[in-house]
Amino acid sequence: MSTHRLQEAIDTLKGSGVRITPQRHAVLEYLLNSMTHPTADEIYKALESKFPNMSVATVYNNLRVFREIGLVRELTYGDSSSRFDCNTTDHYHIICESCGKIVDFHYPSLNEVESLAEQVTGFNVSHHRMEVYGTCSDCQSENTH
């Protein structure tokens, strides 16, 4: 039941002068209903049946638009594809090194780290990122079998 969030997001887009095309609507809706921080390719494949002619570039274009407007966050991890997170509330991620699953968790923002870094380095700090890595409970129990 994320109809409300979807409508809100659409209003935000319209307010920024962005047209709501069927493809754009579908990407947005998929993101909002997804709990798994999908990659661009996962979104593309998921919408393939509904939009057989959609280009992968359209997915990337729309994800960029959403990111620039602040509707989604792009999660980048070195080697593999970016993942996209439509939960823009403050939270961190914990990532399973075995299956790749990404799970949200909340923790008070690390303002102390930012201010200390500022003092020590002379930087003007804008933000930080943090991820925790480990093995999820599913993969833990698999390995004991």
Added chain:
Amino acid sequence: MSTHRLQEAIDTLKGSGVRITPQRHAVLEYLLNSMTHPTADEIYKALESKFPNMSVATVYNNLRVFREIGLVRELTYGDSSSRFDCNTTDHYHIICESCGKIVDFHYPSLNEVESLAEQVTGFNVSHHRMEVYGTCSDCQSENTH
């Protein structure tokens, strides 16, 4: 004067049954003398004059070996190239969003975050990563001119 660290690293490699080839030695030495967390390509270009026939694959191969043995850390940032850090003591990085500079800074390890994440998510935590982003003092003063 990192002769000592270099010798130590070489001993570690030998202890793992890794041969010390001239190319391997050069990549390792360059890394240890570098303060800038270089990319594979930067290392490759820097050693071009000394080893005109060296392949870029050799640089990647050796960096992988060093990483697997624990001599270097690979720093991955989404879009652009990985950077390699031979400082394996516990520290974090702060990154200038204007010029890309990466500076080390020390902060007590965030054990609390790890243990809370463990409790909340049921993961078995192995490690975490954190980076702070901002504008370095050089770029700050440039922008005021």
Added chain:
DNA sequence: TATTAGATTAGAATCCTTATAAACAGTGTA
């Protein structure tokens, strides 16, 4: 010396993402 395992090389291949140019669609205006 012969054998073997490890390392390097050159180039092809791969993956993710962006750029390009043409076609398309929706809106506002005359």
Added chain:
DNA sequence: TACACTGTTTATAAGGATTCTAATCTAATA
């Protein structure tokens, strides 16, 4: 309605970073 304007999509090419492949080379060992 006709028209132009702008934003969007599409298909494909291009790009960059990294890895793979197969051949060659090197060093250590028997």
